[in-house]
Amino acid sequence: MKAFFTSFIFALSLYAGMREAQAAxxxxxxxxxxxxxxxxxxxxxxxxxxxxxxxxxxxxxxxxxxxxxxxxxxxxxxxxxxxxxxxxxxxxxxxxxxxxxxxxxxxxxxxGAIEGWYIPKFIADANPDIGSVQDALRHPELFPDTYNPSRAAVYNCPESWACEISTRNLFRALNADKLGFALIDSRTPDDFDASIARAFDNKVGWIGYYWSPTSVIGKYDMKLLNFGVPHDQVEWDACTSVRGCPNPKVNAYPVSxxxxxxxxxxxxxxxxxxxxxxxxxxxxxxxxxxxxxxxxxxxxxxxxxxxxxxxxxxxxxxxxxxxxxxxxxxxx
Incomplete structure (x- = not known):
């Protein structure tokens, strides 16, 4: 019995020592x-x-x-x-x-990091037929340019960002200009975010590129639209992400x-x-x-x-x- 207790105490001491060594x-x-x-x-x-x-x-x-x-x-x-x-x-x-x-x-x-074209959720809720980018582009009246309300606008990233290229190429692939939209390049990141803030303050539509997780998506309730096609990495590398690509095709953003x-x-x-x-x-x-x-x-x-x-x-x-x-x- 004495030998048993001695072994038991030794085992407890060894276990405690292992725990301490692990922590240290x-x-x-x-x-x-x-x-x-x-x-x-x-x-x-x-x-x-x-x-x-x-x-x-x-x-x-x-x-x-x-x-x-x-x-x-x-x-x-x-x-x-x-x-x-x-x-x-x-x-x-x-x-x-x-x-x-x-x-x-x-x-x-x-x-993952989610990129794509977003619209305010209050616009999506009021227009349940809008599920894709193409659906939204059929409603230029919902997305006025805040600087020129006579036309619709898709908001783009600042020029130095990679998303400026992909957004421009997708705008061209979707023939958005023929549907009454202008592509609005943001001068700065603050200008970009301010365009979303103005839309929510004035309760008007906004459509353009953004990504998550970000403070903007945390602050403003936005809906991500799909492009109606899966992501094509070959097309992305060859054209979607290439400035001045002559013949861009509709593509979905990758998830990083x-x-x-x-x-x-x-x-x-x-x-x-x-x-x-x-x-x-x-x-x-x-x-x-x-x-x-x-x-x-x-x-x-x-x-x-x-x-x-x-x-x-x-x-x-x-x-x-x-x-x-x-x-x-x-x-x-």
Missing amino acids: GCGKVSIAQMRWSSAGIAANFDKFILEKGYGCSVTIVNGDTLPTFTSMNTSGTPDIASEFWVKGFKPQLDDAIKAGRLVEGAEILAD QAFTLITRSFADRAGPVMNYLKARSWDNETISQVLAWQDENGEDNENAAHYFLENYEELWSHWVPADVAEKVKASL
Whole structure:
């Protein structure tokens, strides 16, 4: 009996020691904060959860897609990129994962990045026959140019953005000019967003390119229209995304994916933190709502991350074990 209790106590001590070693093993962690807000907020709620829930010591470092990927792939730093957009890096990323230098975590944007042509939902609700871009273009009277109400308008991105090219080519493919529409190029990003704000303030129609998750989609209730065709990547690369393409065809926008990237060196010592990094994913509606709050209140990414943790417990608490969730909640 004495031998049994001795063995039992030894086993308990060994288990406790393993748990402590796991927690201590997290140690110092560096997380890349990309330049766009959704990624910045994710980096900051990762920091809070890793520090308060798992006992890590986290440093936020500035990052951007290409330099962060290159640094993680060649130097093993930073340890984590919370939101990494795969588009344009798939072959290099696949090679890095296959070689064991990087590990892919959760698809952090559950819905992907959604691009396309939107209209206000109040216009869609009042006109249930409008389900596609082509349907909307049959109603020029619903989408007046705010600067020249005698004509209809499709709103385009600023010239320096890639979406300016695709929107222009799709406008031509749809023969929208023959249906009474003009293509309105936005002078600046603020001018672009202001056109949507004016439409909602004046309760008039608006049609044009936008994307999600964004603060604008979080603030204004918009409906994404379909193009009546599937996405054709070959056509996209050959024409839709090429300035001055002579014969553009109607095409749908691709859905872009964003994953969490982790260096192999951190993954090997992360212990239960890896379960979190492979589990957490948030939807575009939630992201856009948080981005809208951040924009309306002029807050930084750190405070927006706290706002998310304080107001969306039902979502994030499922990413972690109950004891970790309690630690995080107690620290808010």
